[in-house]
Amino acid sequence: MTVIEARDVVLSFGETPALRGADLAVAEGELLAIMGPSGSGKSTLLHCLAGILVPESGEILFEGRRVDRLGETERSRLRRDKFGFVFQFGQLVPELSAQENVALPLLLNGMRRAAAVAEARAWFGRLGLDGLEERRSGELSGGQAQRVALARGLVARPRVLFADEPTGALDSLTGEQVMDLLVNAARAEGTTVVLVTHEPRVAAYADREVVVRDGRVHSLTAEAIA
């Protein structure tokens, strides 16, 4: 069953076209990798799917609902309630401790602080972060910070986790550790994952890979045939 879908999506930044009729469907529980060279439009596609950007034409559907027709407030609520995010870097609030960062989505959803922190702490053991609960982002290594971000992305049990170059700022070994944890945690939670990367080794964790080239989505098989 398709959870999220882009149909003939077009978007330009000024005179520069980013997406020129992108089509993509992601099935429930699927781990999809979007690949492509720099500037191909892969991050823009992710932002459209996540309701961060609104396409000029075409449709974005989440569970059959038109996301592109929602207002800014509704799209914000959708992102907060149904989606999780992991970015390349700089996503943790530097003043909050690691566990408070993880608890943040729960607090935003109105959960009581003690309960939110308790739920957040449970993720520390799962992601190998025991003992780091009180650390600030400046006191964490790159890999640790990404694992905290991953915990934050999954703590509210989102339907879809969007990961934009989650290992882009990490060395290969740490990157693999983060990807192992991401995949295992997502599978355990049944979360659909849309992963943007330009590294084949990272894309290899996915169930399916697509390539964005010149603003259009190509399946890897078709790409190989072409």
Next chain:
Amino acid sequence: MIRFGLRLTLAGGREAAVRLIVIALAVALGVGMLLLALTGLNGVTSQNDRYGWANSADAPGAEQGVDPLWWQLRVDGFDSRTVGRVDLAATGPLSPVPPGLPRLPGPGEYFASPELAKLIADTPAAQLADRFPGRRLAGTIGRDALPAPDSLVAVVGYTPAELARRAGVTRVGTIAATPPEQCPNGCWRGIPTSGLQLILAVVAAALIFPLFILIGTATRLAATRREQRFAAMRLVGATPAQVSTVSAVESMVSALAGTVLGFVLFFLVRDTVAAIPFTGAPMFPEDLALDPVTFVGVALGVPVVAALAARLALRRVRISPLGVTRRVTPRPPRAWRLIPLAAGLGELAYFVGRRPGTTNGQIMAFLPGIFVVMIGLLVAGPWLTMAGSRLVARRAKRPAALIAARRLADNPRAGFRSVSGLVLALFVTSVAVGVMGSIAADRGTPSRAPDAANLITLFRDRDAAPIGDPVPAGLAAQPGVLGVAVTRIPPASVPVPEAPPGSTTFWPYVLASCDDIAGLPGVTPCAAGVRTVWVWPDLTGPDEWTGPWPAADVDPARLSTFSAQSVVTVTDGSTPALERARTILQLAHPMLYSPYSSVEFMAETAKVFEGWKRLADVVILASLAIAGCSLAVSVAGGLSERKRPFSMLRLTGVPLGTLRRVVALESVTPLVIAATVALGSGLLAAHLFLTAQMRLSLSPPGISFYVIVVAGLAASLAVIASTMPLLRRITGPEAARNE
């Protein structure tokens, strides 16, 4: 490296240009206000010195000199304005000439200030011109003899024979250049210089602190970006000295531009500021003159201080090429930070009961105390912010409160810095309102409104008090005069009655005829059957006195044989009636002080007080405005530095409203905490100052104080709100890109 620094400063893109402009404007404001405060100190002295010549008779050794003048100073009045007048007679060709005059006026001539000359020309002669015998205007008096551009001054010529026989006339051989320290016989003077200098010194301090904060805040604008740039320069081999040079060049350029702008601003507003009667009278623009020391000190000092501030702000980068790449929690402030605040208040408390005798001593006593309290507030602010934000963080239920409190607890110095200008502004406000309000309250509200209709002619010199009928013939018949009464000094054979036991007021001590009093509207009448009573010279009693007049066992027929103490002339209150009566009385009794009404008696003091209040209002408004600018710069700078985490939060669905609450709480929390302490310290400092300097207690501030405080806080919220569009703009989707 200097050229490179100049290129970075002048062609460093939009951000560098904004920083340059903000710093330059902050410095310009600072320099302009500093120059006005410093020249104001000189202006007060210059203005006061121009009262000196008129008070020459009281200067030590006044009679020394060739051909000394016969000289009488008279303080006259017209329509609630003071007229300074000197009657003089030359005794020889070498008699000294007062400043502002081309020559001495001959008998029957007078010189008048331009404003008085105009007034005389525009007023019927019986009301003003007739006070100058001969009535020949010989010319106008130059500004050297005028305390203010609108001063009413006259120098009137007489023959020595006319003047020599007048009571209260002295010999003046040397014209004084400055007012005498003491005036045993009475002076014509303006606002006391000592008090104003003390107040201006506090004003200068009160304005300069918030300005330094604004300059400091502007210098830190986009500090992270600059730190990164300097760190990158260090990484490629730039020495600490080279980085310092670039940073110093950046600061010097904006500070120099600001200093030049500040001087321009000073000259632009100087005439306007000089015209505001802060001292009770306007100044000549030249009074706010820039002396070489002030000019050089400000022109060189401000850029140097700005460069030093920038060097301090970037000291971490000069040490390490890594700059500030790793963010760690700064060391929390310690409780010792409360000590300077306590020390400042302690210093003020020390002088309670130990007030120094001289003005300089008082400045040295109170100014450092107030300075130290202000520094103390700045030093204690981060600790107070940390303590308060930890409390908030512990109790925070909502994410916005938690993020704001954590950020404040994490770096309370930065959190407090953004509101420090406002905190000082509130301190200054509470000191100013506390002091001014308490002085006003001490004066109390009289139970009777001051009377403008009754002219009191008081014979202060008992030896020269007239006997017989001191009322000039025809005064009572003048249009607008409703009645005249004379009070008399009892001879030794008529003992003054003792005040009844328990009475807290002076008892009436001069005599008046009940027949005279009976005809005066508004004056307490005598009891039935009484013919002579004990009264006060102005025929009114203290506020709490309700009458009746105590009867005196004196035959009213004897009264005219006693010396007169006063003449009370009741008019219909119109200016023509009042001034005609004053002209007649003044001609008949040429004394130091002309007939006056109680309104006029209070007018001068009220004018001075109004001037002080105006000064306080300027300080409050200016410091609040400057502090508002600091807050805006600081909040905008803080937003810009947290662009990425805020953008990421917004992209993950955090509502913009939550981020707005974070930003608002980050400023409001330290503001509320530190403002409470600032207001308390301000009122305490005001109380200590009042107790030590004036032996007064602090009166609870009136509603206007709370209005100012609430308005200040509301304005700061508005400033914070004004930065919110920036939050929406900088947290857009483009921030999510990884480049």
